[in-house]
Amino acid sequence: MTQPVLDIRNLKVDFMTRRGVAHVLDDVSFTVAPGELLAIVGESGCGKSMTALSVLGLVPTPPGKVVGGSILFQGRDLAQLRRSDMRKIRGGDIAMIFQEPMTSLNPVFTCGEQIAEAVRLHQNVSPGAAHARAVEMLRAVGIPEPELRANAYPHQLSGGMRQRVMIAMALSCQPRLLIADEPTTALDVTVQAQIFSLLDELRHKTGTAIVLITHDMGAVAEMADKVAVMYAGRIIEQGPADAVLDSPGHPYTRGLLASIPRVYADPDADLPEIPGIVPALTDLGRGCAFEPRCPLAINACHAAQPRHVAMSANHSAACIRLKTGEVLA
Amino acid sequence: MSQLLSVRDLKVHFPVGNRGTVHAVDGVDFTIPHGKTLGIVGESGSGKTTTALAIMRLAPITGGEIDLDGTPISRIQGEDLRRARTRFQMVFQDPFSSLNPRDRVGRIIRQPMDLLGLGEPSDRDTRVEELLQQVGLRPELKSLYPHQFSGGQRQRIGLARALATRPELIVFDEPVSALDVAVQAQVLNLIRRLQRESGLTYLFISHDLGVVRHICDEIAVMYLGQIVERAPAAQIFAAPRHPYTQALIAAAPSLAPEHRRRGGGARLQGDPPSPVNLPRGCRFASRCRLAIDECRQVMPKLRECSSGQVVACHLV
Numbered sequence: 001m002t003q004p005v006l007d008i009r010n011l012k013v014d015f016m017t018r019r020g021v022a023h024v025l026d027d028v029s030f031t032v033a034p035g036e037l038l039a040i041v042g043e044s045g046c047g048k049s050m051t052a053l054s055v056l057g058l059v060p061t062p063p064g065k066v067v068g069g070s071i072l073f074q075g076r077d078l079a080q081l082r083r084s085d086m087r088k089i090r091g092g093d094i095a096m097i098f099q100e101p102m103t104s105l106n107p108v109f110t111c112g113e114q115i116a117e118a119v120r121l122h123q124n125v126s127p128g129a130a131h132a133r134a135v136e137m138l139r140a141v142g143i144p145e146p147e148l149r150a151n152a153y154p155h156q157l158s159g160g161m162r163q164r165v166m167i168a169m170a171l172s173c174q175p176r177l178l179i180a181d182e183p184t185t186a187l188d189v190t191v192q193a194q195i196f197s198l199l200d201e202l203r204h205k206t207g208t209a210i211v212l213i214t215h216d217m218g219a220v221a222e223m224a225d226k227v228a229v230m231y232a233g234r235i236i237e238q239g240p241a242d243a244v245l246d247s248p249g250h251p252y253t254r255g256l257l258a259s260i261p262r263v264y265a266d267p268d269a270d271l272p273e274i275p276g277i278v279p280a281l282t283d284l285g286r287g288c289a290f291e292p293r294c295p296l297a298i299n300a301c302h303a304a305q306p307r308h309v310a311m312s313a314n315h316s317a318a319c320i321r322l323k324t325g326e327v328l329a
Numbered sequence: 330m331s332q333l334l335s336v337r338d339l340k341v342h343f344p345v346g347n348r349g350t351v352h353a354v355d356g357v358d359f360t361i362p363h364g365k366t367l368g369i370v371g372e373s374g375s376g377k378t379t380t381a382l383a384i385m386r387l388a389p390i391t392g393g394e395i396d397l398d399g400t401p402i403s404r405i406q407g408e409d410l411r412r413a414r415t416r417f418q419m420v421f422q423d424p425f426s427s428l429n430p431r432d433r434v435g436r437i438i439r440q441p442m443d444l445l446g447l448g449e450p451s452d453r454d455t456r457v458e459e460l461l462q463q464v465g466l467r468p469e470l471k472s473l474y475p476h477q478f479s480g481g482q483r484q485r486i487g488l489a490r491a492l493a494t495r496p497e498l499i500v501f502d503e504p505v506s507a508l509d510v511a512v513q514a515q516v517l518n519l520i521r522r523l524q525r526e527s528g529l530t531y532l533f534i535s536h537d538l539g540v541v542r543h544i545c546d547e548i549a550v551m552y553l554g555q556i557v558e559r560a561p562a563a564q565i566f567a568a569p570r571h572p573y574t575q576a577l578i579a580a581a582p583s584l585a586p587e588h589r590r591r592g593g594g595a596r597l598q599g600d601p602p603s604p605v606n607l608p609r610g611c612r613f614a615s616r617c618r619l620a621i622d623e624c625r626q627v628m629p630k631l632r633e634c635s636s637g638q639v640v641a642c643h644l645v
Contacts, residue, residue, distance in 0.1 A: 218582030259514035
């Protein structure tokens with residue numbers, strides 16, 4: 001087995017808030033191999049984006065702090081790196097694309113200039129060569145007339161085009177790891193399909209590992225090799241995408257999947273709901289955070305954090321109602 | 330079945346300086362029977378929101394007729410229009426910006442009744458409590474401010490405000506797209522329950538095909554200001570006829586194992602053309618893999634291709 005590009009172990013991130021300490025990430029562990037796509041799914045506030053920011057060393061400190069665990073990127077622990085070393089990696093070996101392609105591009109520079117800047121920060125090349133690289137990247141991401149578009153300002157492009165520019169910039173330094181935080185949420189479904197096939201093609205061609213952060217189970221079904229489901233700062237289930245989608249183990253994952261309106265479902269039936277709302281991270285008890293909303297909760301769920309139970313090879317869920325090797329009916 | 334809402338040849342055009350005219354909505358026709366739901370789907374810029382705003386009389390109507398159960402909504406003005414507003418209400422996409430942060434929830438819900446003079450003033454607070462209960466919120470929450478609620482709860486408040494005038498028609502513009510999926514299911518179920526209980530008629534705008542399939546009786550697909558296909562919900566998913574509808578359905582990721590595919594779906598290349606410089610022929614022709622010369626020259630009209638299904642395509 002190849003060495004993972006990213007190997008996160010027992011990562012803990014705390015935030016100091018007026019209401020006390022919030023465990024924003026608690027005991028988060030996962031790996032991503034070269035060319036692999038891991039999707040992290042969950043509702044707002046579950047810690048998906050914070051996981052991404054931790055990898056990039058961008059946890060706002062204070063109030064936030066990485067208080068435990070390690071983030072091994074190609075064998076180096078990013079949590080221990082000095083800021084100057086982290087800056088060399090960020091945008092180079094690890095790149096990120098964000099949700100909103102309008103606000104993450106600088107409106108006063110052309111797209112070509114912004115990509116060329118990224119290239120020159122990480123590679124020792126002339127301005128001319130950097131510009132040529134920018135045009136080449138714009139072509140690679142499927143932008144028509146890349147020579148012309150390199151001179152365009154962000155506002156002159158459509159949302160889909162801007163997201164392609166972001167991807168071109170992220171890929172310009174041939175990253176080993178790409179973190180995509182809701183890259184298509186602001187886009188139409190037809191454009192989303194274009195961006196997805198672009199990402200898919202790139203990872204197969206270049207071996208770049210991708211962490212896709214999303215709340216959209218459809219995106220997971222379409223793109224992911226593996227999936228990690230997060231709830232209240234913890235990974236509550238992870239495994240191969242098909243296994244998690246087809247035989248989810250955790251009651252939360254099941255509830256989430258059941259509540260999605262589907263094109264090929266009986267439209268007359270009401271959607272199954274998960275009652276209640278996500279708890280505040282500052283007042284989590286000792287037990288399972290999902291217990292107050294869980295249809296299967298028993299007294300023991302209160303007492304302690306459930307450990308991950310293996311359901312099959314590489315597929316596990318953190319629920320004490322699961323017994324090894326079998327799925328609750 | 331009698332129609333509550335009929336929209337005929339609706340046009341909304343916006344001048345853009347001296348550069349021409351944006352044809353945001355360009356000849357849209359549909360009807361919604363009493364107690365039913367019509368969904369409008371399409372990409373951003375297709376004119377779905379502008380259509381909704383025109384029906385709400387919140388966007389200037391360039392041409393066409395809107396009729397709400399005998400009342401010519403598109404033509405009435407002033408006091409007549411103000412009074413008619415009790416009959417059609419709207420729920421907006423963003424549950425954060427559509428509620429006044431400085432008003433308590435009770436006042437937000439009461440305001441339409443105050444403004445339109447509905448019922449006795451002394452009864453209105455009781456009505457506010459009823460409305461809160463109807464949308465699944467506890468009545469005592471009326472003294473809180475919007476920021477004290479979650480996104481899903483705020484959308485319930487928006488719904489209570491829309492219900493305050495006892496409307497016949499409610500227009501929903503992407504009411505659940507800002508919500509997490511578990512909360513989305515709660516709000517969608519509520520929207521359907523209210524329709525069952527009160528016989529409301531809905532116009533429901535969304536880009537999420539799973540959501541429209543779940544909520545709507547009939548679906549209209551818009552592209553660049555026009556309806557390109559309209560059919561009963563089951564029919565449009567079982568047998569989409571317009572190439573754009575087909576592309577839209579193909580592009581939506583599916584969870585069901587038998588429909589699941591990997592690495593992005595069938596490709597629809599490029600972006601829609603500019604709504605200012607519109608092509609002469611079919612507006613979809615530049616992206617359509619089936620387009621022939623006729624498509625680029627002559628604009629196709631909506632024609633019935635099977636019972637209840639109309640489509641605007643030369644090749645159908």
